[in-house]
Amino acid sequence: MSTLDFTLSAGPVATTARTLAALGAPITYHYDPEFLEAFRRTQEKVAQVFRTENDIILMQGEAILGLEGATRSLVRPGMHVLNLVQGVFGKGTGFWLADFGAVVHEIEVPYNEAVDPEQVEAYLDAHPEIELLTVVASETPSGTVSDLSRIGPIAQARGVLTLVDIVSALAGMELLADEWGLDVCVAGAQKCLGGPPGVSLVSVSEAAWKAISANPNAPTASYLSLTDWKEKWLGQGVFPYTPSISDIHGLEACLDQALEEGVDNVIARHRDSALVTRAGVRAMGLSLWSADEISGFCVTSIALPDSIDHTELRSYVRDRYGVMLSSGQGAGNLIRIAHMGPTATGLFPIVGLSALGRALLDLGVSVDVGAGIESALDVLSKQRN
């Protein structure tokens, strides 16, 4: 097997040396005054990236912890919830909602399409009993995105709370949490921020806190509890449990880099890499999994011919060429070249295209690798002009 030279998978992703140095910074007691200050600074910086003045909660655990905590906190048995499903994660949300006792409404589309905001509007108008809308901003397994800029205001105008899973796309797509009226947003750092995979970044609006405190089922005295964080940490300055010193330092470092670069520039960098990649994919003779207008910038999903299995292809590319791509993860027979974090720039897409193209050739699929690389470089050259 080859050594690992390039991680172009859909998270956790390669990080900068600066972020790694922060992850390896000395560990202190969590009540050391210097750490308390670092923790609070980091909250502030998360809020800046979210573009929100809502409370920020940094839970210690992969982002699914924040998602579960937020969902359990908001959902009461018998509550009507509209769940938008255009991919694997949206589908999973529905199972949780049902488990937690909600009356689940769903708008579902095939995994290479996106839910139409107008349909959401119509559905909410037709179902005034709905109190909560759940939506996945970026369906990483298939690469499609939701239009939060329209869905958020639609919900807000109808007094419907929103719970947004933006785990994989923070800093990889536009997010204006307050302007769009998003109540609860949950993100991870190990994707477009190029940060550590161990933290959940959660924003909670006043309206959401009100709903949570009125929910007898909202977890308390639990690792899943948002309420504990609100009461103990935000209220009394006491941690409900020991946060990971290392992860907070790593998180602050990647936020610093994003803010120094400018969040809009970070997003543009992801978009540019996506466009370079897609030009290459098309010129090679391959098909993209979803239409451009609903495809996010953090991964490029490529439909595979039936003769090729996506997980075997992923292994082949890794073994043979030292490049880690991502497979379809349940969404379909597709392979994904991610452009997330520090590899969403410059020639990294060329690496992904070369590895994928040559591997397909090796496996008997006819692709025009040279044309692909040329087209990709052409787009890059123009971007950098």
Add this chain to the structure above:
Amino acid sequence: MSTLDFTLSAGPVATTARTLAALGAPITYHYDPEFLEAFRRTQEKVAQVFRTENDIILMQGEAILGLEGATRSLVRPGMHVLNLVQGVFGKGTGFWLADFGAVVHEIEVPYNEAVDPEQVEAYLDAHPEIELLTVVASETPSGTVSDLSRIGPIAQARGVLTLVDIVSALAGMELLADEWGLDVCVAGAQKCLGGPPGVSLVSVSEAAWKAISANPNAPTASYLSLTDWKEKWLGQGVFPYTPSISDIHGLEACLDQALEEGVDNVIARHRDSALVTRAGVRAMGLSLWSADEISGFCVTSIALPDSIDHTELRSYVRDRYGVMLSSGQGAGNLIRIAHMGPTATGLFPIVGLSALGRALLDLGVSVDVGAGIESALDVLSKQRN
């Protein structure tokens, strides 16, 4: 305020440069073959330190996550549980048990005493309906330990499952999980192992798995679920959620160091530092919080005169002398010098004693610092002879 020069608090603790380098190692995709191998190696090494052949689960979150997950997994409504209470954490366990629907039996002693194993034996004999015993191996806030070598076999002989919170004392006190018949043990890395604070180390016996699978209340499809880890990871090689690459690398590094040094040597090192510290405390004219025979090796708890508040003293020592100690954390008016991880050796106790002694003098408490240091050095000199 002084800069932080020494962390002698009760965890998270100072780590070695080698562990920090591992925490700052490159982040890869979690399904990269090299990471999968590292994850499995790390499980093996945890088992070695636990001295068990039971399954090992590495949950992504501070050890309280493992504790909550394990408790929820084991406890059925109506189940009779004996909870041993000799400190803050034991007390908390009781609240959880009640919340989760158990019929809670408790043996409780003052927080500077330890539950007598004979009393446990008698209680279990008198209450054959008890199915689970919960015990905190090391009550860090007060510094006392439980005698697992006796309690474990007592429970096992009666068919009672054991759930052991050994969060703070792994590698700081003897642990023979299998020999003592301990069914579920939950530990953290950020204490005597000198590792990262973001992971829960959990061992689960066959008997415990049986009880869990028979428990309809055991969490599934949840961040708290042990069952998910068993079915998905142990069963199918699929992670239930993304583990923290960095924390696993940091964890493996601190385990490697413990195994290279020899776990028994690590424990002896903690004991030696405790003895040095205690000689110093006594010779200074201060009182230990608990009797020697029930005091663990990972912290030395010192009773404070009423004129001194423990949290203010902790802040004073940190501000004035750059040393982070721990306060009583709810257990009483006491201050703690921890000897955990890389600072459980050599002259680190002298640093703690000097900081504490001089601070007390500054604050008007008459202590004989010189005599304290001399006695402490005397013990150290003999240990190193």
Add this chain to the structure above:
Amino acid sequence: MSTLDFTLSAGPVATTARTLAALGAPITYHYDPEFLEAFRRTQEKVAQVFRTENDIILMQGEAILGLEGATRSLVRPGMHVLNLVQGVFGKGTGFWLADFGAVVHEIEVPYNEAVDPEQVEAYLDAHPEIELLTVVASETPSGTVSDLSRIGPIAQARGVLTLVDIVSALAGMELLADEWGLDVCVAGAQKCLGGPPGVSLVSVSEAAWKAISANPNAPTASYLSLTDWKEKWLGQGVFPYTPSISDIHGLEACLDQALEEGVDNVIARHRDSALVTRAGVRAMGLSLWSADEISGFCVTSIALPDSIDHTELRSYVRDRYGVMLSSGQGAGNLIRIAHMGPTATGLFPIVGLSALGRALLDLGVSVDVGAGIESALDVLSKQRN
């Protein structure tokens, strides 16, 4: 300007995370027993890579320090020295030799050719007064190599000492110092070893020591002195000056990696990357600077059309595409893609070819980038078969 994404220059080169962690390891006193042991271990490992049982001296400074020290140590005024010149560094050696008082004989060829060993043999036979032969193993600025396997024995058979500048090619070309009778070899770590740029690695044979001790001009009590190292460090265990703790740790780390991989495998990896690159260069329609049989594996030198200036091209590629290549450094109008250290593998040559090819297109040079990438990938695919 783009951020730096890839360093494909001719040294210092990108290093592994493991080497960087070693460079960032805690600094200790140089007489700390642990450092003394590390220093001696590192000497041993250098000897293994050199394939020698001669003494190893690790001087603190870039490799040119070792070269100057060795040259001054060996050269007496009036001594006849044969200097082989096929590039910039060989040319420079001649100036030094003259400065130090030698009677300089030179065999010089154009910088895209290599000195013929048979000519060396004939020259030495015709000039029995020659006592020392100086040769550059790898002329990095132009990319050509000398055949040490033949030149070494020719010199040795005639009682002529050899001074070998292998600064840039250690672990990038075969070296059997003892078998080939090489008396003094000087190397750097910042090239094919992927190590730190701050140390000179020098091997010295018994015969060379004899010549040095007979040379009244050999530096003593000087930073340049090999004699100081022999007498003080090798003789008495006392450093002539403080070595760099960090560099020694970094050096040991990169040596460990080379020895674990196997030095022959490291060399093969460099060769493979060179072959991939050259296939790409040719298929793009560009010309290599020197013939294959005299081109080393650590850089690929590409002749540029007159319309393009090599230093401007280097800047353009760096600014536009975030890739650092090397220019001709005095050897001619050429650009170099290096394959040294951790980037001498897999798809890194594709990155270099893409950056170079597209930059040339941008600047109006007609190259067939797609064909180049395809040919390069074709070679790589076969290597990895």
Add this chain to the structure above:
Amino acid sequence: MSTLDFTLSAGPVATTARTLAALGAPITYHYDPEFLEAFRRTQEKVAQVFRTENDIILMQGEAILGLEGATRSLVRPGMHVLNLVQGVFGKGTGFWLADFGAVVHEIEVPYNEAVDPEQVEAYLDAHPEIELLTVVASETPSGTVSDLSRIGPIAQARGVLTLVDIVSALAGMELLADEWGLDVCVAGAQKCLGGPPGVSLVSVSEAAWKAISANPNAPTASYLSLTDWKEKWLGQGVFPYTPSISDIHGLEACLDQALEEGVDNVIARHRDSALVTRAGVRAMGLSLWSADEISGFCVTSIALPDSIDHTELRSYVRDRYGVMLSSGQGAGNLIRIAHMGPTATGLFPIVGLSALGRALLDLGVSVDVGAGIESALDVLSKQRN
């Protein structure tokens, strides 16, 4: 043998995590635009710490490289030089001066005394043929300092150039290079700056450059050459040899920290630690090697009874207590507790005093360790009041 817990030796010294992270930062090509900028920034920062507007040269090698280079550059055969000798390094300078052909004048005092500036003044007045004065600012082996604030102006007023060895005391004693008229200053980073041991920091005045360019013996085309750096780097932006990327990053990091803290505060911190240590030494019943008014702040030198050998004591303390002190290094039978860099603060002197005091007790020397620690803490408490 104990593990190394504390480095309290006279350099290389312990460094901060921030400096170590910089040493372990990614290595780039030395002509990468980002490195060129970092190199120039670092020069500026050295100038700020030197308090000079003279040129700064950063030579790649331990500070003795800078000293040798500067001395060879300035000294012509037959030149009259006044060398001040109050310790081991001053003595060594004299040997060099003689080697390089100078007519050497010396004012020498015992190694626990300091040369009187008035005597220097008188000597220079009596010897107008003297063109250069050489002085060691801080004689680390014995711990004494020279009064540069008086010696510098005395020399300058007489048109005598000054060459100052301030290797060990930069940021540990006041230095106003321009105000005091110091022509050439040579320092290291691995002492009070807590930086890497691999670089020489050299400042050169216009007058010194004039003398150097008029000196036919000044090294050129040599690793020792200041002239090469002036012509190539300062003149043309071309490095005379590859600088160590890692060392420059490490150097910049430690300079940043010194400048952020304020150089005067750094010096005050060293002074405070020296005073704490000295109070402890005296109260223990030991004698300081030199009088307070001529003792520097970076080491405290303690005279040993004849029954104890300094190097054996150093080894004993290291082996038994894990603390690295420094021995007399040729200056006499003395042991040194250094307070340099990050350990020149707070309770680190207590560690040194405890280790030394207890070791002496172990070895049969009667010292009052308790009284020593109490006095030391008393001084510290007042400093921090």
